Amino acid sequence: MPNKPFSASLREPVMHLNKGVIIDLHGEINGTVEVALNAAYDRAEAEDVHSIVLNFGGVDYINSTGIALIVGLLARARKSSRLLIVFGLSDHYMDIFNITRLVDFMNVYPDEQSAVAQLSQLQ
Amino acid sequence: MNPSDQQPRTPRDAENWAKSVDRLNVTGTPTGALHLNVQGRQTLSPLKGFGQLWQKTFQATLVGSNHTPAEIVRVWKERFPEFQPPENRFFPSVTGVKPGEVVLINASTPGGIMSTGVMVMYSDEDSFTLITPQGHPESGWVTFSASQVDQNIVLQVQTLARASDPLYEVAFRLIASGMQDRIWQHVLTALAAHFGAPAVVTLTKQCVDPRLQWSEVGNIRHNAQLHTLIYTISSRLRKLVRGNAT
Numbered sequence: 001m002p003n004k005p006f007s008a009s010l011r012e013p014v015m016h017l018n019k020g021v022i023i024d025l026h027g028e029i030n031g032t033v034e035v036a037l038n039a040a041y042d043r044a045e046a047e048d049v050h051s052i053v054l055n056f057g058g059v060d061y062i063n064s065t066g067i068a069l070i071v072g073l074l075a076r077a078r079k080s081s082r083l084l085i086v087f088g089l090s091d092h093y094m095d096i097f098n099i100t101r102l103v104d105f106m107n108v109y110p111d112e113q114s115a116v117a118q119l120s121q122l123q
Numbered sequence: 124m125n126p127s128d129q130q131p132r133t134p135r136d137a138e139n140w141a142k143s144v145d146r147l148n149v150t151g152t153p154t155g156a157l158h159l160n161v162q163g164r165q166t167l168s169p170l171k172g173f174g175q176l177w178q179k180t181f182q183a184t185l186v187g188s189n190h191t192p193a194e195i196v197r198v199w200k201e202r203f204p205e206f207q208p209p210e211n212r213f214f215p216s217v218t219g220v221k222p223g224e225v226v227l228i229n230a231s232t233p234g235g236i237m238s239t240g241v242m243v244m245y246s247d248e249d250s251f252t253l254i255t256p257q258g259h260p261e262s263g264w265v266t267f268s269a270s271q272v273d274q275n276i277v278l279q280v281q282t283l284a285r286a287s288d289p290l291y292e293v294a295f296r297l298i299a300s301g302m303q304d305r306i307w308q309h310v311l312t313a314l315a316a317h318f319g320a321p322a323v324v325t326l327t328k329q330c331v332d333p334r335l336q337w338s339e340v341g342n343i344r345h346n347a348q349l350h351t352l353i354y355t356i357s358s359r360l361r362k363l364v365r366g367n368a369t
C-alpha cells in the first residue's frame with residue numbers, strides 16, 4: 001500500500017477557538033516532514049494564540065524520528081508558555097504517546113469536541 | 124468523515140513500537156553483565172529530565188556503498204555491542220535489539236563503573252531507537268539509522284536528551300558531554316569500518332530547550348552512578364569482612 005503523503009494544515013478558515021488553533025495532520029510522520037510540520041506550527045504561532053491543537057485523526061504512521069519532531073513542537077510550546085493539545089489519537093498512537101511519556105506533558109483528548117470544550121474552560 | 128481519514132485497524136507501524144510498560148522488567152542477566160538500576164525503573168522522555176535539552180546529530184557517509192540501509196541496520200542491530208568503544212559494554216537480551224527488549228549497559232566512567240540500561244523503544248528495517256530509564260545519565264532517546272542519499276549511505280546517530288539530574292548536568296558540562304560525543308563518533312567509525320569504508324563523522328548540536336527543569340531535581344535519587352558506587356563499595360566491604368572472618 002503506498003504511503004499517504006504528509007500534510008499539516010491550519011484549519012481553514014483559521015478558527016480562533018478561544019485563543020487556540022487546530023492543525024490537522026494527515027499521512028505519515030517521519031523525519032522527512034520536519035519542514036512541513038514546523039511550517040504549520042510557525043503559522044499557528046503567528047496567530048498569537050495561547051493553545052495549539054494537533055489533530056492526529058488522519059495520521060496513519062509515526063516512526064521514532066516523527067515522535068522526536070512532536071517533542072520539538074512540545075519544547076517550543078513550553079518555551080513560549082503555550083499549551084499543546086492533542087486529539088484524534090487511535091488506541092495504538094495513545095500507546096505510543098504513553099511509552100514515550102509524551103502524555104505527561106500534553107493535554108490529550110479523545111476527540112475534537114472535548115478538546116474544544118477544554119479550550120473554552122481555559123478562557 | 125472522509126473514509127481516507129479513518130484509522131486503519133492495524134497501523135503499519137504497530138510492530139515497530141514497544142508495548143507500553145509501567146516499569147522495566149529484565150528477564151535474565153547476560154553473562155558478565157552487572158545488572159543494577161534497570162529492573163523496576165520507569166522509562167524517561169526527553170522532557171522528563173533536569174538539564175538542558177539537546178539534539179545531537181552524528182553522521183558518517185559511506186560513499187558509493189553497495190549496501191542498502193536495511194542491510195546496514197540489520198548488521199548494526201545484530202552486532203550492536205561490537206561497535207561500542209571498549210569502556211562502554213552493551214548487553215542486549217538473547218532476543219536482540221527488538222521493540223520492548225532491555226539492553227544492559229556497563230560503562231567505565233571517571234566516577235567508576237556504572238550499571239544502567241536502555242529499552243528498545245522502536246525498531247524498523249532502517250532505524251532503531253533506545254529510550255533511557257530512571258537513573259541513566261540522560262533522559263531521552265537515541266536513534267540509529269541509515270538512509271540512502273544519492274549514491275551514498277548516510278549513517279546517523281541522533282540523540283534527543285537532557286541530563287537526568289543536577290549531578291549529571293554538572294558532569295555533562297564539565298566532561299561527560301565530550302565523552303559521550305566520542306562514543307557515538309566511535310560507533311559510526313566502527314560501523315563504517317565494518318563495511319570497509321573510512322568515515323569522517325560530523326556532529327551538529329542544537330539546544331532545543333536551554334532551561335533547567337528544577338521540578339525534576341528529585342531524579343537524583345535514582346542516579347545510577349551513585350547507586351553503582353554504593354553497591355561497589357558495599358560489596359567490597361562485605362568481601363573484606365568475610366575475608367577477615369575466615
